[in-house]
Amino acid sequence: MAGKKPNPVDTHVGSRVRLRRMLLGMSQERLGESMGLTFQQVQKYEKGVNRIGASRLFQISKILDVPVQFFFEEAPHIGPGSQARGMAEPDSETFILEFLNSREGLELNRGFVKIGDAKVRKSIVDLVRALGASGRTS
Secondary structure, eight states: OOTTOOHHHHHHHHHHHHHHHTTTTOOHHHHHHHHTTTTTHHHHHHTTSSSHHHHHHHHHHHHSSGGGGGGGGTTOOOOOOOOOTOOOOHHHHHHHHOOOHHHHHHHHHHHHHOOOHHHHHHHHHHHHHHHHHHHHOO
């Protein structure tokens, strides 16, 4: 079974565990200790390599202080009756989740929300837009 890809739902649930853990500033080691697991097992859960059972997901939801449904928000729909996306553009919400799941996105978000001055926040948004636009033409 070497080379088998994880189920997209397992990958999604794992990424949501990682997102919430990082938003709380919690390490994989600390989450693992709270669950009686190693950080390597937490890594496997977050990558979707190992499936998270119902009781374990319930435990994680309590530790991370979110309802179990949080882990399934924006989950891919697969199976009978699901429609293939083909060449469609990715959902903007998926892009945002991927961005927030990155270390840079998380750090940027944390710093940005600490800025109290609305004019400064707007200036930062304008700067990022300008930098993004100049990066496309290079």
